[in-house]
Amino acid sequence: MRLNKNESINLINDSDLLKLGKMADDIRRHKFSNITTFIIDRNINYTNICQNECDFCAFFRRKNQKSAYLLSHDEIIEKVHEAVEAGATQVMIQGGLNPELGLDYYETMLRLIKKQFNITIHSFTATEIQYFASREGISILETLKRLKAAGLDSLPGGGAEILVDEVRKKISPKKISSYDWLNVMKVAHDIGMKSTATMVIGFGETMEQRIEHMEKIRNLQDETGGFRAFIMWSFQPGNTKLGGEKVSSWDYMKTLALSRIYLDNIEHIQGSWVTQGERIGQLTLGFGADDLGSIMLEENVVRAAGTAYEMSIQKMVDLIKNTGNIPAQRDTEYNILKTF
Amino acid sequence: MFGTFTEIERKIINDKRLSREDGIKLFSCNELSWLGALADYVRKKKCGDIVYYNVNCHVNLTNICTSLCKFCAFGREENAKGAYAMSVDEVIAVVEDAMNDPNMSGLHIVSGLHPSWTFEKYLEIISILHKKFPNLYIKGFTGVEITHFAKISGKPIKNVLFELKEAGLQAIAGGGAEILSDRVRNLLCPKKATATEWLEVAEVAHSIGIKTNASMLYGHIETLEERVDHLIKLRDLQDKTGGFQTFIPFPFLPKNTVLGKEVKQTSMWDDLRTMAISRLMLDNFKNIKAYWVMLTVPVAQVALNFGANDIDGTIHKETILHDAGATSPRSLKEDEIIKIIHDIGRVPAACDCNFNILRLIN
Numbered sequence: 001m002r003l004n005k006n007e008s009i010n011l012i013n014d015s016d017l018l019k020l021g022k023m024a025d026d027i028r029r030h031k032f033s034n035i036t037t038f039i040i041d042r043n044i045n046y047t048n049i050c051q052n053e054c055d056f057c058a059f060f061r062r063k064n065q066k067s068a069y070l071l072s073h074d075e076i077i078e079k080v081h082e083a084v085e086a087g088a089t090q091v092m093i094q095g096g097l098n099p100e101l102g103l104d105y106y107e108t109m110l111r112l113i114k115k116q117f118n119i120t121i122h123s124f125t126a127t128e129i130q131y132f133a134s135r136e137g138i139s140i141l142e143t144l145k146r147l148k149a150a151g152l153d154s155l156p157g158g159g160a161e162i163l164v165d166e167v168r169k170k171i172s173p174k175k176i177s178s179y180d181w182l183n184v185m186k187v188a189h190d191i192g193m194k195s196t197a198t199m200v201i202g203f204g205e206t207m208e209q210r211i212e213h214m215e216k217i218r219n220l221q222d223e224t225g226g227f228r229a230f231i232m233w234s235f236q237p238g239n240t241k242l243g244g245e246k247v248s249s250w251d252y253m254k255t256l257a258l259s260r261i262y263l264d265n266i267e268h269i270q271g272s273w274v275t276q277g278e279r280i281g282q283l284t285l286g287f288g289a290d291d292l293g294s295i296m297l298e299e300n301v302v303r304a305a306g307t308a309y310e311m312s313i314q315k316m317v318d319l320i321k322n323t324g325n326i327p328a329q330r331d332t333e334y335n336i337l338k339t340f
Numbered sequence: 341m342f343g344t345f346t347e348i349e350r351k352i353i354n355d356k357r358l359s360r361e362d363g364i365k366l367f368s369c370n371e372l373s374w375l376g377a378l379a380d381y382v383r384k385k386k387c388g389d390i391v392y393y394n395v396n397c398h399v400n401l402t403n404i405c406t407s408l409c410k411f412c413a414f415g416r417e418e419n420a421k422g423a424y425a426m427s428v429d430e431v432i433a434v435v436e437d438a439m440n441d442p443n444m445s446g447l448h449i450v451s452g453l454h455p456s457w458t459f460e461k462y463l464e465i466i467s468i469l470h471k472k473f474p475n476l477y478i479k480g481f482t483g484v485e486i487t488h489f490a491k492i493s494g495k496p497i498k499n500v501l502f503e504l505k506e507a508g509l510q511a512i513a514g515g516g517a518e519i520l521s522d523r524v525r526n527l528l529c530p531k532k533a534t535a536t537e538w539l540e541v542a543e544v545a546h547s548i549g550i551k552t553n554a555s556m557l558y559g560h561i562e563t564l565e566e567r568v569d570h571l572i573k574l575r576d577l578q579d580k581t582g583g584f585q586t587f588i589p590f591p592f593l594p595k596n597t598v599l600g601k602e603v604k605q606t607s608m609w610d611d612l613r614t615m616a617i618s619r620l621m622l623d624n625f626k627n628i629k630a631y632w633v634m635l636t637v638p639v640a641q642v643a644l645n646f647g648a649n650d651i652d653g654t655i656h657k658e659t660i661l662h663d664a665g666a667t668s669p670r671s672l673k674e675d676e677i678i679k680i681i682h683d684i685g686r687v688p689a690a691c692d693c694n695f696n697i698l699r700l701i702n
Contacts, residue, residue, distance in 0.1 A: 016645065018380055280638050286373050
């Protein structure tokens with residue numbers, strides 16, 4: 001039985017965390033039994049120069065700022081090389097909206113990587129795609145087709161934040177609207193390019209707005225089936241203009257459990273050790289999550305906001321084993337590569 | 341397998357006592373939310389929505405210790421680097437500093453077993469603190485320290501406790517219980533109170549009207565069976581005396597300890613299930629504490645929904661566990677504690693060391 005918006009508001013208001021957790025855990029168990037997955041990948045942030053300047057971001061720089069940077073193709077290739085050596089099966093290349101880069105910078109980057117390495121390129125958020133298109137003066141469809149032809153495999157779900165324009169206007173007025181984010185995803189799915197979806201909580205949004213976000217994702221998923229996973233982060237207020245407090249682990253867990261129940265058409269729910277730390281990250285595995293995301297050989301964006309947790313394969317394996325589940329390394333498409 | 345769990349669930353709903361076997365089975369259960377929900381059900385029925393906390397100050401008189409337990413990063417030998425022993429004036433200075441908080445209500449005093457301090461010295465400190473700060477409650481000394489006092493003074497435990505009570509001590513701390521198993525104690529802390537001695541102090545204290553706390557240090561070399569046996573020993577004594585106020589499960593923090601070379605830190609998963617199982621097994625304890633210093637604040641907040649109804653206090657400045665690499669802050673502000681509790685829809689209550697409510701924060 002699918003929950004509607006009102007039912008889920010009632011559910012979250014009337015139930016305690018553990019009741020929701022139990023419901024979510026039952027669904028997870030039914031779908032995945034005792035297999036819990038993770039991936040080995042590397043984040044490569046090709047530039048921190050960004051004209052969006054979102055209030056919640058501690059990563060961006062203006063072009064003339066001292067710590068502004070742009071990686072050359074050689075530097076990127078070297079990073080991919082290191083990632084492959086370290087056992088990564090995926091690279092996640094993302095960066096700021098840098099007005100000096102044309103689409104050919106990305107196409108060349110993708111081609112160079114694919115020429116040398118057998119690695120999945122899960123890269124560029126909807127925000128970047130939209131920006132590439134407008135800077136190039138071509139459609140989203142054309143942009144995605146060209147990137148796909150150059151080697152882009154799938155899109156990560158970042159940049160969704162909360163897909164309610166009222167919230168977005170407050171925190172990132174220059175960033176794409178919820179319609180645009182969803183549209184990029186739809187176009188990608190239409191040409192057979194899969195993606196993930198994210199939500200970031202803790203901007204002062206209401207529970208209704210979080211549910212509206214989930215509703216929009218669920219509706220598009222009904223249409224395209226292109227989302228592989230839903231990933232929930234919490235806003236990291238350190239070093240950002242927006243500031244404020246971190247959401248409580250309580251709030252995070254409750255919303256995560258609801259997402260497993262609400263998003264009945266999305267297969268994988270990912271718990272975030274990157275924003276929650278490994279202890280609460282582990283707890284998500286009892287509240288609906290079946291995947292702990294990536295070991296992340298390199299992570300810059302969350303680190304810039306003052307949150308840094310370290311993870312290794314051994315740590316990840318122990319973390320999962322301690323929950324009574326079987327740890328399994330997966331690829332981007334969620335095929336199991338190795339169990340531990 | 342789940343059949344046994346249903347049976348345990350039925351026992352809980354019908355207020356039936358869990359057996360040793362039930363306890364061991366619960367430790368094999370990986371359905372954390374089910375376990376938590378059960379513990380939370382019991383907590384709610386027994387304690388309602390109130391969460392107790394203290395506005396308190398920890399005082400550690402000395403870290404010089406003859407016991408030097410393998411799980412401890414605080415104790416050291418007299419001439420070791422970082423060894424200290426406070427004078428009475430230094431103790432007073434610490435408390436005076438803590439008194440800058442207008443809501444400061446009590447002290448928690450636990451220390452190393454100093455090789456040359458006499459029992460009179462400890463008595464004097466309590467007596468002076470009590471006279472100088474009559475409005476502060478004084479909770480202090482673990483069963484291990486009391487046993488040590490009896491040995492160095494040649495006095496029976498009962499007399500030691502009487503004299504401390506006379507001097508102003510109002511409750512005994514819960515530490516030093518570790519795992520109440522001679523096998524474990526012989527391996528980790530052979531030089532201090534045995535399991536029997538620790539339990540004896542609690543029993544004698546209860547018999548003369550001094551309430552005590554109880555604890556369990558887990559996640560080192562003990563077996564899960566030993567954890568369950570530990571809980572049952574406490575439950576049996578509580579049946580007899582009713583003098584335990586709160587139970588504190590302490591996860592072992594390995595950093596800077598001898599044992600830490602061989603043992604990894606517990607996972608949050610283990611911490612939460614141990615919290616829940618403690619609540620379920622200790623059916624005659626009213627309070628279960630989520631000690632935020634060891635658990636970290638986010639996990640302690642979650643633990644309040646896994647059976648706990650007590651989150652310890654502001655602490656002023658924690659030392660013992662920060663020597664062992666605790667990553668939590670050294671103290672919390674009262675506002676922060678209140679927020680942790682309010683965030684989960686519960687009612688914070690500032691209390692003294694005997695769980696008398698001083699202020700209810702609605």
